Amino acid sequence: MSTVGNSTNIFWQECPVGRLERQKLLNQKGCVVWITGLSGSGKSTLACSVNRELYSRGKLSYILDGDNLRHGLNKDLGFKAEDRTENIRRVGEVAKLFADAGLICIASLISPYRKDRDACRAMLPASNFIEVFMNMPLELCEARDAKGLYKLARAGKIKGFTGIDDPYEQPLNCEIEIKQNDGICPAPSAMAGQVVSYLEDKGYLHDN
Numbered sequence: 001m002s003t004v005g006n007s008t009n010i011f012w013q014e015c016p017v018g019r020l021e022r023q024k025l026l027n028q029k030g031c032v033v034w035i036t037g038l039s040g041s042g043k044s045t046l047a048c049s050v051n052r053e054l055y056s057r058g059k060l061s062y063i064l065d066g067d068n069l070r071h072g073l074n075k076d077l078g079f080k081a082e083d084r085t086e087n088i089r090r091v092g093e094v095a096k097l098f099a100d101a102g103l104i105c106i107a108s109l110i111s112p113y114r115k116d117r118d119a120c121r122a123m124l125p126a127s128n129f130i131e132v133f134m135n136m137p138l139e140l141c142e143a144r145d146a147k148g149l150y151k152l153a154r155a156g157k158i159k160g161f162t163g164i165d166d167p168y169e170q171p172l173n174c175e176i177e178i179k180q181n182d183g184i185c186p187a188p189s190a191m192a193g194q195v196v197s198y199l200e201d202k203g204y205l206h207d208n
């Protein structure tokens with residue numbers, strides 16, 4: 001195709017070393033583990049724990065954390081709905097590249113809108129988008145308030161804070177749900193175990 005978006009006269013370039021060769025080299029399959037949930041629900045903690053566990057098994061993963069990407073790639077974006085949508089779109093595209101590189105890409109963003117997450121899912125071949133929902137109650141996230149942002153949002157000093165005066169749409173069909181058991185949040189290693197077991201069961205930790 002020679003017209004894509006606003007670009008004309010452009011052509012897709014193929015390279016002889018492809019995804020399958022890279023996966024063989026790494027003995028794993030590229031995919032995207034997309035962690036969504038409220039601020040303070042434990043997304044970054046889970047991402048780091050999965051990353052560490054995979055590393056200990058000799059598997060290459062890379063974390064795309066919303067907070068970190070907003071320091072660079074997405075520093076022109078704020079938190080209004082269009083900016084969040086563009087934030088998720090860009091991270092979805094980058095995650096797709098990492099998965100094509102053969103890595104297990106762990107994206108950790110609030111990603112509050114279902115349609116934005118679904119658009120990222122649609123960018124990837126079927127089943128290579130693994131949506132993980134941090135299903136933690138707002139009360140727990142707010143009680144943690146690791147960055148003091150809920151306090152500022154309650155005081156009206158931050159407007160449009162997810163869960164307070166901005167929406168969060170829960171996934172309807174996620175692959176993995178992390179939730180409290182009898183009111184207790186599982187330890188980070190247990191949460192990571194749930195994700196790594198899924199990857200193992202679905203064959204992502206081997207290339208064939």
Ligand SMILES: Nc1ncnc2c1ncn2[C@@H]1O[C@H](COP(=O)(O)OS(=O)(=O)O)[C@@H](OP(=O)(O)O)[C@H]1O
Nearest residue numbers: 039040066067079084087109110111112160161162
């Ligand atoms: N208004 C508002 N709403 C929600 N979050 C806010 C806001 N302002 C700043 N922050 C901080 O930004 C982090 C979320 O960035 P994300 O890129 O993950 O957000 S989004 O997916 O585009 O909604 C989020 O980080 P986490 O706490 O790690 O989720 C907050 O620290």
Ligand SMILES: Nc1ncnc2c1ncn2[C@@H]1O[C@H](COP(=O)(O)OP(=O)(O)O)[C@@H](O)[C@H]1O
Nearest residue numbers: 038039040041042043044045144146186187188
């Ligand atoms: N499973 C857990 N058990 C106990 N504390 C946790 C757990 N997961 C996260 N936390 C704590 O909750 C706070 C918010 O976690 P974080 O990973 O930064 O959330 P998010 O990335 O969703 O904002 C941190 O202080 C973190 O140490």
